[in-house]
Amino acid sequence: MESVLSNRERAMAELIQGRELASQLNRIFENRSFIVDGAEGGSAEGIVNKILGSFVNSLLIINGKESDQEFVSDQIQGNSSGGGGVSDGGSGGGAGADSSSWDANHDHAAPAITSEGYTEEQISCKSTSTFKDRRGSYKRRKTLQNSWTRDTPALTYDGHAWRKYGQKFIRNAKHSRNYFRCTHKLECKATKHVQQIQDHPPLFRTTYFGNHTCKDYLNASELVLNSASPRDSSKFICFDNANCLTNKQEHHFFSSFTSSLFKKEAFVKEDMPTTDHMVKSDHNHSSPCDHLVSNDLTAFESSGLMSEFSSSIDQYDYDEEFSRIIESYFENEVSQYGF
DNA sequence: GCAATTTGACCCAG
DNA sequence: CTGGGTCAAATTGC
Incomplete structure (x- = not known):
């Protein structure tokens, strides 16, 4: 001994x-x-x-x-x-850092809003649908411009706070797809969807659309862990401090450690070049490198x-x-x- | 009471 | 016409 x-x-x-x-x-x-x-x-x-x-x-x-x-x-x-080592988690999606053509498209695609928040076109449809239920009344984006995907074995924090706004079973897919948008939806139009594409080992595909226009991605304090199933879709881990992370008493060092990691992430977002973690980078989008720390x-x-x-x-x-x-x-x- | 999630309805691009 | 994407009422949780 x-x-x-x-x-x-x-x-x-x-x-x-x-x-x-x-x-x-x-x-x-x-x-x-x-x-x-x-x-x-x-x-x-x-x-x-x-x-x-x-x-x-x-x-x-x-x-x-x-x-x-x-x-x-x-x-x-x-x-x-x-390749599967990319550890941006499914629900913990990253933020786009590029100038957003999608934002422009999205904004442009958004129809003129009336005083009630609906387009004239939509209002015209009221007669055929129930006036009460206006769900689905929106202008769908035309293309998936400025989008990119990541395949990851786990769902991890990406520095942004996301709100789930939908879930859908996709044809020929074993798992449902979950839809998220930035919590600051009024000022930020970034969205993503997450889908488990493989069971063993688990593999999650996160597709991001648009870039975050909100500035406080370091303030995001919650992490969606797993959205593969409806019941599990709302698991969050709080990274505000070591308490949330460990369920134990706060430890100064660990607290500073975790908070430091997110400061690091902000740094990486701005200064690091594209890495090979992007499984697929499409639509002329250069991938934001915000996962160095997330991986860890x-x-x-x-x-x-x-x-x-x-x-x-x-x-x-x-x-x-x-x-x-x-x-x-x-x-x-x-x-x-x-x- | 407020914010987030769930879930069925609806729209529209392909 | 189909099915993916989004909306928003209802529900849930804090």
Whole structure:
């Protein structure tokens, strides 16, 4: 049996390794041609995953759960590698960042609104339909311009708050399709729909339409986890703070960690180039790269790492030195990128 | 009471 | 004509 001191030293080593990886990440952001060895070591995502892996490893060591390391590592890698590794979750759709031709189309397609909010055309139809039920009275968009899709194994947060406005069983599809629009529907016309296209392993296809014109995508505090079934379509995870995430008492570090991740996402949205995570980018749309961090959240979320992570923090009676290292680990290194 | 979700109705592009 | 996309009343949850 190894002593706590020994474990601590090894945990420190893991953290130091993670620190070095964070430095690599820094170099990647500074020089995108940066190359390291390893299968996916050269990608920002890969390095982020390694950082997370190191951090989790250190916590597992501290808690004597090293046997789980391999599992944890597999989970992290598994959620980040391969075509299906895109971890924008189904319902947690991302936001478009481009200028939106769809917005224009959508706006243009929107018929003249009367004082009652209906077009003259629609009003003319009242005679044939019940005056009371005006459902479906709208001008459907003509094309799917400015849309793009993502296939992901899980449903994760994408930085935006979405409201579900419809659900439909699609012909020849096993699962229903769920329709979402931005919560700020008055000022933002971004929409998306999510459909589970595969059962084993689960694969969700999210199709985005238009771009977010609302500015507070960092304020979105909820995450739709799974909308595959009607009953499950309203599961949310609150990322406001560590409480929501872990159902445990707030932990300063973890809280800052999660909030930092979303700051990072905003950074990535603006500065990162298109990555290969977009399974299909069509309609002349250059994909917004907003999933670097989301992927990592997925890794935590889908593998149960979040709970493991937080519980480890809770259980470990860390001293000030350890706390300092952890905080500097992210604040000094990663915060350079706006985490 | 308010906001979000559910769900059936309806419209319209293809 | 069909079926995907959207609307909005009803329902649910906080």
